[in-house]
Amino acid sequence: xxxxxxxxxxxxxxxxxxxxxxxxxxxxxxDYQLQRxxxxxxxxxxxxxxxxxxxxxxxxxxxxxxxxxxxxSRLSHVVKRLEQRxxxxxxxxxxxxxxxxxxxxxxxYEVLVAAAPGHVTTVREYVIAGLTPEQLAQLKVIADQIxxxxxxxxxx
Amino acid sequence: xxxxxxxxxxxxxxxxxxxxxxxxxxxxxxDYQLQRxxxxxxxxxxxxxxxxxxxxxxxxxxxxxxxxxxxxSRLSHVVKRLEQRxxxxxxxxxxxxxxxxxxxxxxxYEVLVAAAPGHVTTVREYVIAGLTPEQLAQLKVIADQIxxxxxxxxxx
DNA sequence: CCGGATGACTTGAAGCGTCAACTAAGTGGG
DNA sequence: CCCACTTAGTTGACGCTTCAAGTCATCCGG
Numbered sequence: 001x002x003x004x005x006x007x008x009x010x011x012x013x014x015x016x017x018x019x020x021x022x023x024x025x026x027x028x029x030x031d032y033q034l035q036r037x038x039x040x041x042x043x044x045x046x047x048x049x050x051x052x053x054x055x056x057x058x059x060x061x062x063x064x065x066x067x068x069x070x071x072x073s074r075l076s077h078v079v080k081r082l083e084q085r086x087x088x089x090x091x092x093x094x095x096x097x098x099x100x101x102x103x104x105x106x107x108x109y110e111v112l113v114a115a116a117p118g119h120v121t122t123v124r125e126y127v128i129a130g131l132t133p134e135q136l137a138q139l140k141v142i143a144d145q146i147x148x149x150x151x152x153x154x155x156x
Numbered sequence: 157x158x159x160x161x162x163x164x165x166x167x168x169x170x171x172x173x174x175x176x177x178x179x180x181x182x183x184x185x186x187d188y189q190l191q192r193x194x195x196x197x198x199x200x201x202x203x204x205x206x207x208x209x210x211x212x213x214x215x216x217x218x219x220x221x222x223x224x225x226x227x228x229s230r231l232s233h234v235v236k237r238l239e240q241r242x243x244x245x246x247x248x249x250x251x252x253x254x255x256x257x258x259x260x261x262x263x264x265y266e267v268l269v270a271a272a273p274g275h276v277t278t279v280r281e282y283v284i285a286g287l288t289p290e291q292l293a294q295l296k297v298i299a300d301q302i303x304x305x306x307x308x309x310x311x312x
Numbered sequence: 313c314c315g316g317a318t319g320a321c322t323t324g325a326a327g328c329g330t331c332a333a334c335t336a337a338g339t340g341g342g
Numbered sequence: 343c344c345c346a347c348t349t350a351g352t353t354g355a356c357g358c359t360t361c362a363a364g365t366c367a368t369c370c371g372g
Contacts, residue, residue, distance in 0.1 A: 005277060006276070021225055022303055025307050026179055027179060062319095078359095096368075098366070129305070135298050140167075143171070146178055148286070150182060197328085232351060254350045
């Protein structure tokens, strides 16, 4: 961090403040709604959703972790809890014993299906509904551009 | 949640996925940099920054909590830790004993001043630098619009 | 075909955030 | 004045995430 620091211009700062506030508040309202109505965290929801849309309703752990934007360790803990609740099964892959394959159970699928409408409605209400189609397109481009710097590994 | 659910259109979904990924990743890289280089979390940084820019380098707790986008309870825990580290003082307000006023100490100020350049550089590198001035303006509008729905209490 | 390196997780401990309960200080109607 | 109510903040327990360490399987060079 040597050299001159380029401080943020007022408009840059304002944008950053707004984005930062958004980043702190949005997860909260999403988690709150899901937790209250379905007993799931947003991360758990993503995990179940990721499984449900995969072939065989199954997916290997690292893959799921990437999908849900979490660490492998975090996923491991979460999947263990989901397994204890009967929403997910876990077993080693046949061809490579290092790999663990998680599968959503019928009861997990039911929970997901019950949770989805409320979650989607919440996302629509808070995020989508307030934006014009043009802004929606702008937002995708912007988010992807920032993402590509934050996490160059995963192309969009 | 009765009635028909309006599912997300593909482009709506795509935007939401990008935004969601951003919301999960950005806090991580910010926290990581601050933690590594300065031993502060982003929330702690915001708390110190909020104090440093206030008159008398002081601010009451609820006010600070709003500024840093966190609950009062969270702030209370964090300020206790910062106090133990000698970065902040705490004492009841003279005119109203219910109110607690937090003040940043000299050593807290030093830590903040040392942390700021790295943090600002990180924000610039990940968020600002990848966007055109036009996108920057768009992003502020978009973030504020979403924010006003998420948290109607706090106007921007 | 053996042994070290790498890959894919899993685990346990430590720290942080949330929730609910609690304390203490002001306020206000009777 | 008082007692109930509200406001401001603190606290403790609990759950979740992270980090570092550990396990077990597979790969690969000799």
